[in-house]
Amino acid sequence: MAQSSIKVLLPIFPGFNTLDLNGPAEVLGNTALPPKTFSITVASATELTTSYENVTIKRDVSFSELRTSKSKLAEYDVLIQPGAAQHAIDAVLDSSDGGGGLLELIKTFSELERASSNRWLISICTGAHFLGAVGVFSGKMATTHWRALEKLKQVCAKYAQKQGAKDADVVRKRWVDGGHNAKGVRIASSGGISCGIDCTLWFLSERVGMNEAVTVATTMDYDWKFAKIDVTQGEIVERNERMETQDLDA
Numbered sequence: 001m002a003q004s005s006i007k008v009l010l011p012i013f014p015g016f017n018t019l020d021l022n023g024p025a026e027v028l029g030n031t032a033l034p035p036k037t038f039s040i041t042v043a044s045a046t047e048l049t050t051s052y053e054n055v056t057i058k059r060d061v062s063f064s065e066l067r068t069s070k071s072k073l074a075e076y077d078v079l080i081q082p083g084a085a086q087h088a089i090d091a092v093l094d095s096s097d098g099g100g101g102l103l104e105l106i107k108t109f110s111e112l113e114r115a116s117s118n119r120w121l122i123s124i125c126t127g128a129h130f131l132g133a134v135g136v137f138s139g140k141m142a143t144t145h146w147r148a149l150e151k152l153k154q155v156c157a158k159y160a161q162k163q164g165a166k167d168a169d170v171v172r173k174r175w176v177d178g179g180h181n182a183k184g185v186r187i188a189s190s191g192g193i194s195c196g197i198d199c200t201l202w203f204l205s206e207r208v209g210m211n212e213a214v215t216v217a218t219t220m221d222y223d224w225k226f227a228k229i230d231v232t233q234g235e236i237v238e239r240n241e242r243m244e245t246q247d248l249d250a
């Protein structure tokens with residue numbers, strides 16, 4: 001019997017960072033993997049969602065569909081949460097509906113009962129703020145973009161104080177394995193942008209195998225230092241001396 005795809009949910013919101021979405025999608029949808037190793041689904045509150053870079057993405061499923069049907073949400077093996085510039089993160093955190101239901105979706109996923117294989121919840125860059133806001137990092141170590149570390153500490157401390165929960169230990173790392181929560185969901189977080197690619201490769205090594213992760217990183221020509229892979233090195237910068245001289249004389 002053929003093995004079913006590992007189902008990945010990527011929730012997006014207005015102003016999300018495209019590489020936070022496409023980095024993990026490139027790793028898990030890479031041509032070096034057997035077809036349909038992963039099945040990737042993009043979720044959003046709205047039909048079309050525009051990124052900070054002005055790229056518009058059409059969703060596969062709505063937040064409301066997933067929130068109203070736990071059985072549908074439980075079909076996903078991993079939720080990977082992209083981040084954004086701080087103003088877009090704050091817009092979700094400060095909204096009356098939690099980003100059209102985004103925060104509730106993350107909270108619900110983190111509390112799903114243990115499946116036959118462990119679920120994963122991974123934040124990319126400042127997407128960590130959403131996990132911190134709903135208590136996912138309570139009592140755990142976590143990271144985010146280095147410029148947003150203090151903000152994440154504040155978000156986690158606010159949840160801990162309000163709920164009487166344990167605070168998070170926020171550190172600067174490329175990625176952090178926070179371990180499993182009480183429901184058996186494995187929590188991971190990553191630093192800025194490229195760190196999300198590192199973390200997703202590591203997730204791939206844990207979920208499928210290190211050989212597969214190394215093959216994907218090598219195919220991408222990505223310098224994944226965790227596995228010390230062989231990548232193309234060096235560069236040549238050609239200069240047109242005549243044009244430089246003309247520019248100086250102008």
